[in-house]
Amino acid sequence: MSPDTILVSRGPGETRTALLAGDELVEIRHARDHEIQPGAVYAGRVRAKVPGIEAVFVDIGAALPGVLMVKGRLPLEGAAIAVAVAVPPRADKGADLRAADMPLSDKAPVLLKAAPPAALAWWQCYRDGIERILCAPSSQAQPLRAALGADAPVETFKDGDLFTAYGVQEAIEAALQIGVSLPSGGSLLIEPTAAVVAIDINSGSSSPAIANAEAMPAVARELRRRNIAGHIVVDLIAQGRGARGTLRQSLTDAVGTDPIATHVTGLTPLGMLELTRKREGLSLAETLCDASGALSVSSVALKLLRDAVRYGMAERVGRVAVAAAPDVLAVLQGPLHAALAEAEDMLKAALMLKPNAQFPRARFEFSAA
Secondary structure, three states, rough: OOOOOEEEEEEEEEEEEEEEEOOOEEEEEEEEEOOOOOOOOEEHHHHHHEOOOOOOEEEOOOOOEEEOOOOOOOOOOEEEEEEEEEEEEEEOEEOOOEEEEOOOOOOOOOEEEEEHHHHHHHHHHHHHOOOOOEEEHHHHHHHHHHHHOOOOOOOOOOOOOHHOOOOOOHHHHHOOOOEEEEOOOEEEEEOOOOOOOOEEEEEEOOOOOHHHHHHHHHHHHHHHHOOOOEEEEEEEEOHHHHHHHHHHHHHHHHHHHOOOOOEEEEOOOOEEEEEEEEOOOOOOHHHOOOOOOEOOOHHHHHHHHHHHHHHHHHHHHOOOOEOHHHHHHHHHOOOOOHHHHHHHHHOOOOEEEOOOOOOOOOOOEEOOO
């Protein structure tokens, strides 16, 4: 089924955009105001050559400089250069950058052009099949029409939480898990490591042949939904050599609809399917979770703000008191202070932050103040 619906949900400090095909989540993007976004263009400053490769470190205002691969003559240290973000900073790595053709600012580093909204790329790619674009809150409708064009079927969603109503929140939570169920009783186990993403197929109550066959389209769906990239290996359940070739073709066909370059490179001597997927942006887990796999402090803080706004509007209270873990509230008063201000503007009232050291990170409570 081709994509037919785009959902755009604006919350304090973040715009979440989902692409659906019927009831199925195809892709999800989180654009956080306080983070560097893929597609943004900066006037950067060359800091140094990267040892051993034809690349330079470029300062774009992040904690770590990004890396720009260079063909031909290397730019001089200290030179201003326009660069686009291919992959934002992650963990202990700076951004992956590409050269951009834009007039330079007198100052560097500085943002030259904001990242385009995810809805724009999806609309341009699937506009013949997109039946509706739902946005929430209503203030998002006009800017969205301006970005997508007057013929875009933009509507305002007013019946509760958009992502919950369309099952997107549940799908996101499922996509952060290792296991994926297959229709006939088998399953996938998807485990990213530092060097490779390993995907194991289990037959469960199904047969090996059926589990392998059902796994191929499921692998393609999960790679896109989770935005998994890099070197990937799929451990097939043992079958005859002829079956392996059929499965390789099945996976090749399944990843063929992915707009991000994905290539099935072949079978290893041990019968594993190998493939690569180009890295564009962060994976879902890198966006939402910390190194332990739990939701990051920023993810919890942004969810807290979304829920606080819904609580305040539903209860029609003048002020909302928020009890939460101290590290979550510290983020709201630090890097996410603009998101906190946005939430208060939506509520037309201040949020009273009450740290509770007994609360685990994911717990927060609201009350009328």
